[in-house]
Amino acid sequence: MSTLDIKPLVPGRAFGARISGITEEQTRDPALRGEINALFEASGLIVFEDVEPSSRMHVALSDVFGPLKDHPSKAVPRVDQENFPGVIDMKCAPYPAQRFQIEGREITQWLPWHFDHAYNNELNRAGVLRALDIPAEDGMTGFVDGIELYQALAPDVRAKIDGANILYRMNVFMKDFHFGAPEGYQVTAENPHAEAVMQEAEGEPRAVHPAVWTRASGEKVLHVSPWMAEGIEGDETPEGTALIEAVSRSIFEEAKELAYWHRWKPTDMLIWDNWRVLHAVSGHDPQYSRRMHRTTIKGDYGLGYFEGGASSDAKVLERTY
Ligand SMILES: [Fe+2]
Numbered sequence: 001m002s003t004l005d006i007k008p009l010v011p012g013r014a015f016g017a018r019i020s021g022i023t024e025e026q027t028r029d030p031a032l033r034g035e036i037n038a039l040f041e042a043s044g045l046i047v048f049e050d051v052e053p054s055s056r057m058h059v060a061l062s063d064v065f066g067p068l069k070d071h072p073s074k075a076v077p078r079v080d081q082e083n084f085p086g087v088i089d090m091k092c093a094p095y096p097a098q099r100f101q102i103e104g105r106e107i108t109q110w111l112p113w114h115f116d117h118a119y120n121n122e123l124n125r126a127g128v129l130r131a132l133d134i135p136a137e138d139g140m141t142g143f144v145d146g147i148e149l150y151q152a153l154a155p156d157v158r159a160k161i162d163g164a165n166i167l168y169r170m171n172v173f174m175k176d177f178h179f180g181a182p183e184g185y186q187v188t189a190e191n192p193h194a195e196a197v198m199q200e201a202e203g204e205p206r207a208v209h210p211a212v213w214t215r216a217s218g219e220k221v222l223h224v225s226p227w228m229a230e231g232i233e234g235d236e237t238p239e240g241t242a243l244i245e246a247v248s249r250s251i252f253e254e255a256k257e258l259a260y261w262h263r264w265k266p267t268d269m270l271i272w273d274n275w276r277v278l279h280a281v282s283g284h285d286p287q288y289s290r291r292m293h294r295t296t297i298k299g300d301y302g303l304g305y306f307e308g309g310a311s312s313d314a315k316v317l318e319r320t321y
Pocket residue numbers: 114115116279320321
């Protein structure tokens with residue numbers, strides 16, 4: 001019998017689980033590691049509550065799920081290269097330059113539904129997040145299950161998208177984001193660092209990922225990232241564009257009901273399955289700061305490739321988005 005305190009994330013739902021009070025010692029227990037991994041595979045998202053808020057614990061907990069991916073790109077700030085090379089530091093000071101108008105409000109640090117590394121051929125297994133500086137309002141991270149999104153698709157859209165492959169390109173200019181965008185979506189100022197990221201990415205091949213894939217356990221997953229999607233492989237036509245728009249609109253609409261939005265506490269850590277779950281960031285009032293730490297769990301689902309069989313070893317592929 002498990003010594004872990006496990007609950008569903010939302011009562012009555014298969015998506016997501018909650019584990020309270022795991023200790024560093026428990027993260028090294030082989031039986032518990034096996035149990036937590038089985039839970040992760042079944043639920044797609046685990047919120048760990050009442051965890052010691054340290055980089056040491058962050059790495060220990062991440063290690064339960066597999067080896068960490070370090071980021072060779074020096075452009076990505078690390079917490080402590082020496083002791084915690086896999087922990088990425090994401091800081092947003094008050095009043096950053098980036099601004100959005102969304103649903104009549106001015107916010108910063110908003111991100112649409114996406115999976116990480118869509119612009120890469122390989123997809124990391126998972127990310128583990130914790131919050132060090134939490135805005136007084138909002139600043140939430142949202143998660144929606146691709147299995148539930150697939151089931152929620154209208155049958156005619158589902159029939160067209162199942163079997164399609166989506167083309168993705170690194171694009172951090174938020175004014176270019178449009179698939180499924182909320183009504184009245186407006187970018188009033190880009191992140192000043194976006195330009196440099198875009199220059200780094202110039203000339204890189206596009207990545208291709210199936211819009212729907214089937215897990216070993218048999219469920220079909222809708223795995224389309226509206227952010228950075230460019231078109232359908234072999235069908236870069238107005239009809240193909242309209243299909244991505246229809247699927248993206250479905251994702252944004254269904255997520256209003258299906259998404260879990262995590263309101264952060266300093267003692268939380270959270271892991272999501274990047275092969276199954278889409279995530280988004282709610283954004284926050286620019287007056288607040290926000291700081292997150294993240295690790296990335298190595299791995300690949302083996303279904304992505306670069307367009308035309310191209311290869312790439314560009315540093316831009318090691319970005320965290
Ligand atoms: Fe992300």
